[in-house]
Amino acid sequence: MPKDGGIGASTKRREDVRFLTGNGRYTDDINLRGQAHAYFLRSQVAHGKINGIDTAAAEAMDGVIRVFTAKDFEGVGGMPCGWQITDKHGQPMQEPKHPILAEGKVRHVGDPVAVVIAETLEQARDAAEAIELDIEDLPAVVDMKAALAEGAPKVHDDLTSNLCYDWGFVEENKAAVEDAFAKAAHVTTLELVNQRLVANPMEPRVAVGDYDPWNDNSTLYTTSQNPHVIRLLMGAFVLGIPEHKLRVVAPDVGGGFGTKIFHYAEEAFCTFAARQLKRPVKWTSSRSEAFISDAHGRDHVTKIQLALDDANNFTAIRTETYANMGAYLSTFAPSVPTWLHGTLMAGNYRTPLIYVNVKAVFTNTVPVDAYRGAGRPEATFQLERVIDKAARELGVDPVELRRQNFIKADQFPYATPVAVEYDTGNYDATMDKMLEISDYAGFAARAEESKKRGKLRGFGIAHYIEACGIAPSNLVGQLGARAGLYESATVRVNATGSISIYTGSHSHGQGHETTFAQVVAEMIGIDAGQVEINHGDTANTPMGMGTYGSRSLAVGGSALVKATNKVINKAKKIAAHLLEASEADIELADGKFTVAGTDKSVDWAGVTLAAYVPHNYPLESMEPGLEETAFYDPSNFTYPSGAYGCEVEVDPETGEVEILAFTAADDFGNVVNPMIVEGQVHGGIAQGIGQALLERCVYDEDGQLVSGSYMDYAMPRADDLPNYTVDHSCVTPCTHNPLGVKGCGEAGAIGSPPAVINAVIDALQRGGHSHVTHIDMPASPSRVWAAMNAQ
Amino acid sequence: MYNFDFVKPASVEDAVAALGGDEAQPLSGGMTLLPSMKQRLNAPATLVSLTGIDALKGVCRDGDMLVIGAATPHAVVARDAAADYPALAELAGQIGDPMVRNRGTIGGSLANNDPSACYPSAALASGATIVTDKREIAADDFFQGMFATALDEGEIITSVRFPIPQKAAYAKFAQPASRFALTGAFVAQYANGVRVAITGASENGVFRWSEAEAALSSNFSADALAGLAASADQMIGDLHGTPEYRAHLVGVMTRRAVAAAH
The missing domain is CATH 3.30.365.10 (Aldehyde oxidase/xanthine dehydrogenase, molybdopterin binding domain)
Known part of the structure; x- marks a missing residue:
């Protein structure tokens, strides 16, 4: 086993060659034939009642294809929330509707009100300036304690207050805790603020929606840490597109830090608009826009x-x-x-x-x-x-x-x-x-x-x-998660012994293409250069939950180990057949299968070739091929x-x-x-x-x-x-x-x-x-x- | 950015003529103008680039003066003024980042008169003369408040004449985000007295701190400033510092500049 490429080796990041030479393929590098450009007109006030949006002048401008407002989304779902909290009284949290484009009210600076689609971005932007917004300013609530005060302006008129939930944990311990404080020899009290931050990944968010009307297939290219999650949320809860008709691709992504986990309105919009217009629709966030539209x-x-x-x-x-x-x-x-x-x-x-x-x-x-x-x-x-x-x-x-x-x-x-x-x-x-x-x-x-x-x-x-x-899916399910949190991997061994891995994890700077290859190389005993890691495309990776919460190696890596072990187990059976030995006697080391205690061996490529050219192969008891998928749900x-x-x-x-x-x-x-x-x-x-x-x-x-x-x-x-x-x-x-x-x-x-x-x-x-x-x-x-x- | 016409004249005369056009604006390094145009906050019909005019470029010694062409980038000043006026060169070398220093120009900075820019403090503390296409303006008359100068519409700075001091230094306390001067003090000692100019701190833009000048003119040492405090009245208050903090920094940075003067 070459020790410069297995577990424990500080192998240089293979992906850096393309990143550091400016040859990464980020979402903004994707330009599709016939692509139109979207410009989001965003609220400049924090809170206001939308009395009217006049788009007539904008629609008449050069290059403008269409202007969208909330009325175009009647019957379309809002942005879903993936976790429901139960409050200390056993009641579900207050969960307001989150429309793709603001309906009735704008609720923060940056809330999108309308979108212009035009042949060029400049035309879209020019037209957006011609949209007449009639927004009546309402008093804004910014301070949290003020927002909870009696009579405070409500962010959502249909909720009882600005309180989403009042959560107590562990509620059953509350009295005992109070008692312990009463008996304490010393109590230290600290009041503090953990301030609001803007994530600021180097790459701003981008979405490109594409639609193939002849096959009714939608594709979204997006800056996401978890393309399968976006496909599920957007397909099932927002746009009503079944998974087999929806592909989400998150190619090279330039940093996420959490803020690219979430399903954003711009993603749903571009996918929706591409279907409406039957042509690709692209949106790239400016840095200024990121400050008012990326989750903080x-x-x-x-x-x-x-x-x-x-x-x-x-x-x-x-x-x-x-x-x-x-x-x-x-x-x-x-x-x-x-x-x-x-x-x-x-x-x-x-x-x-x-x-x-x-x-x-x-x-x-x-x-x-x-x-x-x-x-x-x-x-x-x-x-x-x-x-x-x-x-x-x-x-x-x-x-x-x-x-x-x-x-x-x-x-x-x-x-x-x-x-x-x-x-x-x-x-x-x-x-x-x-x-x-x-x-x-x-x-x-x-x-x-x-x-x-x-x-x-x-x-x-x-x-x-x-x-x-x-996380353990059954546990988080009990805690209100509306998703499982397993991970997946497919190990596809090719005929000549190289390996293509398809992982549900997503790398946006973490170096998975290097480390995941090291894990597989170590387990089989081949050079890490023989192992390629593919991620970020729902069309070829098994359903996976993506990368956040320091989970990739612990969960995604575990799925990879499981799938690789399945491959090794099958490969040992093939090796046993080729070596005319009992499977129990086959040992795998340094990329070679050996009959224990003998010098009889067959190398890795010999076994993989036999799997795909099964001339000498136990076809009556085993399928040809060498490809396994595993899902791992942590305990x-x-x-x-x-x-x-x-x-x-x-x-x-x-x-x-x-x-x-x-x-x-x-x-x-x-x-x-x-x-x-x-x-x-x-x-x-x-x-x-x-x-x-x-x-x-x-x-x-x-x-x-x-x-x-x-x-x-x-x-x-x-x-x-x-x-x-x-x-x-x-x-x-x-x-x-x-x-x-x-x-x-x-x-x-x-x-x-x-x-x-x-x-x-x-x-x-x-x-x-x-x-x-x-x-x-x-x-x-x-x-x-x-x-x-x-x- | 809206569409605009772009001209790049080779002479001051042609530039002045071009600036006579409707909604024409001069463009030097563009370090402020271009971002504001990208944000669609500024929409000139014509941009008249000044960087193609050789007469506006370069640093040269003229007796006891250092003359800097208005379209000279900061990086060039940092390099070419170092022998004659090291404090000015050091100031230029601390502006922005390498990209800004290789695009931004002294004339652009002075004409913009950003209240947090570095150059205005050097010009004012040096008693520099701002030379334009039609006249010479003393620094004391040039700066007229935040983003306001004595320049007329269409008037362009051609060079800046800095009397070379016996000793000088610039001490800048950088605003953590922009790295503009949260407060910067430029101190220059001349045979006839000391001049102290403060940038970044005041709502009225760059200003001379006359109490410090008087104290330093009789004793050019940091100790001479002991007990001297700038007033917080009319100082800028924002998320990076209160008026009181900036007033305090005026004293600290001035003392540091005096201590560093060479």
């Missing part, structure tokens, strides 16, 4: 309380969170502040009693949904911040307070009070590793040195856990964990925070490609630092987006970021998937924000600003300076 992330306002006994053991946690849904329910929005958040509130700790309350609120803002980490960063940030604050209040070492309350290595599997069972972990090991490689012991001396230069140095610690590898989530350390210097004159060092010690279970894993961690930390120090999506009180471009929305740049020290040598393999892998895609974005903020607070505290116990993200220079100077 986070946007939680939380009060968390931690109760401790007199020996500093955590005895209970209770939280109250307001979660912004925006104006409509995006595909998986209701699940993010609930099941992806509440179930993680135990963190790495033995806290016996936890109660999480979440009020999800409609506002006149862009819908909010999953963004890298989705609920888990929000949980981790609260927990790791409140623990740090408690340590400070109690005068104990934040490392020791964490250690004292860690679930210990010998306590796994560990059932938390918030409904999940961690299979493996060793939190002391990751903490030790982080402290070692960050030279925590030498921090005091470095802080002294900073002080001499007039700077305030701080060290921040966070230990995270996340639930990845989503549990996976639980990556890790310790993050951040060392900062604060300039007391300006409040500017510089990150000097960032250390991550992660336990991802087994690792297939260390280089790719490290790259995932780097990217995650960059996004986490972006949230902690830079990014902030801001609406004014009228619902106008203030940070609507890169002039005001601060994305992290390379020089905002330090060199990272990352380690994944602490390994407790997952016990319930065949590769023992846990997932690494979101970890960096989950663990880093609290580490950064803890470091900033530590620096200020050491610098004598003892009144500063919290700074909301982003800890921008102005906010840090204001905190230092507030008395």
Whole structure:
């Protein structure tokens, strides 16, 4: 087995050759013959009543093919929501209609009102300016607490209020939690904001709808993380197109970060319009449009309380969170502040009693949904911040307070009070590793040195856990998911021994084309170059659920292992026939089938050729060919964990925070490609630092987006970021998937924000600003300076 | 972007003539104009490019002056002004990113007078002369508030004459998203006194901080500024900083510029 290509090898990403040379094939690179262009006219007000839309002038303009408004969608379904939450009273959440184009009212800046289809994009845009909109301004609700106040303007007139749901978890524990707080020796309280973010993948969203009237076949090319999910949702719930007449292709996709999971109105529109016009229809989002039409992330306002006994053991946690849904329910929005958040509130700790309350609120803002980490960063940030604050209040070492309350290595599997069972972990090991490689012991001396230069140095610690590898379908079904969360793979062995893999996972930067090939190459013992990974096209991949939630290797990889094992089992039967031996005696190693204890062997290609040229083949008992499909439904989530350390210097004159060092010690279970894993961690930390120090999506009180471009929305740049020290040598393999892998895609974005903020607070505290116990993200220079100077 | 006519004259005279046309606008580097046209916020009938006029380009020494052609990109200033006026070269080298520095020009920046742009502070602190196709305008008279200048309709800047100071420096605190100056201070020491110009901070655009100038003229050291605070009145307040924060940064950046002056 060539060790540069199997499991554990840092094989260079094969897909980078086309990406880095500008030869990727993204959705916007797809231009079909006869294609027309769509321009979406979007609301410029946050809330308004549509009194009229006059499209006559626009329709008469050069190149205009047709103008669509809501009236063209009578009888067409709205955008579906994929997860129903049951509130604390046992009632289903309020679920408003989400039309493809605004009906009756506009509910956020960016809500699409009309679409012009024209021969060119410029013509479509010119015509859109000629549409006369009569929209009567209504008062907007932006602040969540104001939206829930008596008499607040309603985002949806047909709902009873702006409350989507009021969720309690675990409701049965509420009284016991209250009791624990009453008896606590110490209670630490922290109020915080986990601010709204814009995902900003490098590639904006694009949709190209195509229709073949002679076969009644529709095709949608789209920037999606999960083409099968889009096909199911759009076909079954929006447009009424059966799956066999609908193909969804997500080719090369330039980053998703969650925001390309969801089914968007533009996808349904382009598919619908192509059928109406019998010609392809293309829409490409501008960057400005992305700010007001891509689902946003986070946007939680939380009060968390931690109760401790007199020996500093955590005895209970209770939280109250307001979660912004925006104006409509995006595909998986209701699940993010609930099941992806509440179930993680135990963190790495033995806290016996936890109660999480979440009020999800409609506002006149862009819908909010999953963004890298989705609920888990929000949980981790609260927990790791409140623990740090408690340590400070109690005068104990934040490392020791964490250690004292860690679930210990010998306590796994560990059932938390918030409904999940961690299979493996060793939190002391990751903490030790982080402290070692960050030279925590030498921090005091470095802080002294900073002080001499007039700077305030701080060290921040966070230990995270996340639930990845989503998810057991029967469990999520009970929790309200309207989908299964298995994954699929087809392993098609070709006659001469090369292998074509068709996976339901989708790669939009993760490197599956490399790592999935490494897994198969290792299992069979052939060169990884013989294995090709295909993904992203519902026409050739088995029904799969796509890529998000750090699930690809843990779930998609497991399906791949299952299918590959089926192939190997059949290949062994063929080899046994060719070698005239018993199947039980056949061993596969290094791409060769050998009869145990003999030198009789046949190589991989010999077996595959026999499968497709079955001249010498047991046709009476076995079909020819060598191709297998497997579906894998996980029995549990996976639980990556890790310790993050951040060392900062604060300039007391300006409040500017510089990150000097960032250390991550992660336990991802087994690792297939260390280089790719490290790259995932780097990217995650960059996004986490972006949230902690830079990014902030801001609406004014009228619902106008203030940070609507890169002039005001601060994305992290390379020089905002330090060199990272990352380690994944602490390994407790997952016990319930065949590769023992846990997932690494979101970890960096989950663990880093609290580490950064803890470091900033530590620096200020050491610098004598003892009144500063919290700074909301982003800890921008102005906010840090204001905190230092507030008395 | 709406359709427009594009002309690229080779002389200042031809450019001025072309700008006499209906809804004609001058185009230099286009770093502000083109994005606003792409967003359809600006719709000139004719764009008159100034970058084909050789007379508007280049950096040259003229006695105790450094003369910079209006259509000279920032990257060229960063390179060619380094020997004669290093503080100005350093300012130019910090504007935007390499693409901006190779397209954007000094004349374009001054004519636009963005309240957060860097160049206006250098021109004002240097007591520069803005030379146009029809007159010479002192920097003190040129900047007239946010995006407002003394330029007439159709008047184009041809060059900027910077008196070379004994010592100078620019200290910029970057707005985290745009990296324009959240507050920038340009300090220049001349035989007859010190001039301090502040950009990024005020609702009235670039301004001279006269209290600091007086203090520094008698003692050119950061210590001379101790206890001196700019007023938060009429400072910009936005999501990147309050008026109070910007007023505070005026002091910090001015002290840093003095300390760095060379």
